[in-house]
Amino acid sequence: MTLFKIIRIIILLSVFVGLAFYAKNQKLKSRSWTEPLTVVIYRMNGDNNSRAVNEYINELDDSVFEPVERFLQKQSEKYQLIAKQPIQIRMGPVLTVLPPEAPLAEQGYAAIIWWGLKFRYWAFKNAVDSESNMRRIDVFVLYHETVKGRSLQHSVGLDKGLAAVVHAFASIDQDQQNNIVIAHEFLHTVGATDKYAADNSALFPVGYADPEQSPLYPQSKAEIMVGRIPLSETTMRMAESLDECVIGQQTAKEINWLPADE
Numbered sequence: 001m002t003l004f005k006i007i008r009i010i011i012l013l014s015v016f017v018g019l020a021f022y023a024k025n026q027k028l029k030s031r032s033w034t035e036p037l038t039v040v041i042y043r044m045n046g047d048n049n050s051r052a053v054n055e056y057i058n059e060l061d062d063s064v065f066e067p068v069e070r071f072l073q074k075q076s077e078k079y080q081l082i083a084k085q086p087i088q089i090r091m092g093p094v095l096t097v098l099p100p101e102a103p104l105a106e107q108g109y110a111a112i113i114w115w116g117l118k119f120r121y122w123a124f125k126n127a128v129d130s131e132s133n134m135r136r137i138d139v140f141v142l143y144h145e146t147v148k149g150r151s152l153q154h155s156v157g158l159d160k161g162l163a164a165v166v167h168a169f170a171s172i173d174q175d176q177q178n179n180i181v182i183a184h185e186f187l188h189t190v191g192a193t194d195k196y197a198a199d200n201s202a203l204f205p206v207g208y209a210d211p212e213q214s215p216l217y218p219q220s221k222a223e224i225m226v227g228r229i230p231l232s233e234t235t236m237r238m239a240e241s242l243d244e245c246v247i248g249q250q251t252a253k254e255i256n257w258l259p260a261d262e
């Protein structure tokens with residue numbers, strides 16, 4: 001091995017260690033809940049400059065996202081966090097350069113890692129904001145026209161990345177459903193995991209809002225990392241707004257609201 005090669009390996013290793021340390025530190029800070037985290041919502045037109053979508057995103061203001069703030073505040077009350085308000089949402093600018101398209105799960109781990117790097121680079125170039133990013137989470141919302149029966153690409157929240165990409169419908173009727181997705185993806189960025197099975201049904205007990213209710217069905221609320229309310233062993237419905245969602249105990253542990261049992 002030449003000296004040059006050794007030096008190159010040392011440099012690369014230090015970059016990796018540095019990045020890992022930065023990510024860890026960022027995650028610790030974001031989950032200490034000593035001060036509100038700033039959540040910046042960037043709006044984007046996901047439909048090739050559709051005029052209806054443009055109109056919708058230009059008319060949005062911070063008040064649309066208030067239910068997300070209120071939801072986290074209300075759900076956190078019983079956990080005695082230092083921050084009385086876990087998050088503060090602020091609307092960032094409309095972005096015109098769209099993020100790289102996320103790979104499908106079938107494309108394998110390497111594709112996902114590669115996308116993660118491209119995505120971070122894109123976010124670094126486009127999410128221009130003066131505030132320190134140690135307590136900031138960027139949520140990139142791509143709005144699409146509402147077409148009956150149309151389903152959207154999956155939203156993703158990067159664990160440790162403190163960033164999420166949300167696909168949403170550009171319609172006032174959908175605002176409250178969009179807020180459920182935003183809250184769900186935000187929670188992924190601070191460590192929460194999904195709590196539903198491959199067929200979308202809630203996992204028991206972690207995916208139930210009230211796993212101790214008797215009789216168990218119908219449940220009246222959804223666990224936020226499921227988003228669906230179990231009505232019987234085989235039926236469920238989507239929660240309509242965050243008023244119908246709760247942060248369950250397992251999620252509270254994952255996001256460090258409750259000490260994890262070990």
Ligand SMILES: [Zn+2]
Binds near residue numbers: 184188193194
């Ligand atoms: Zn999820």
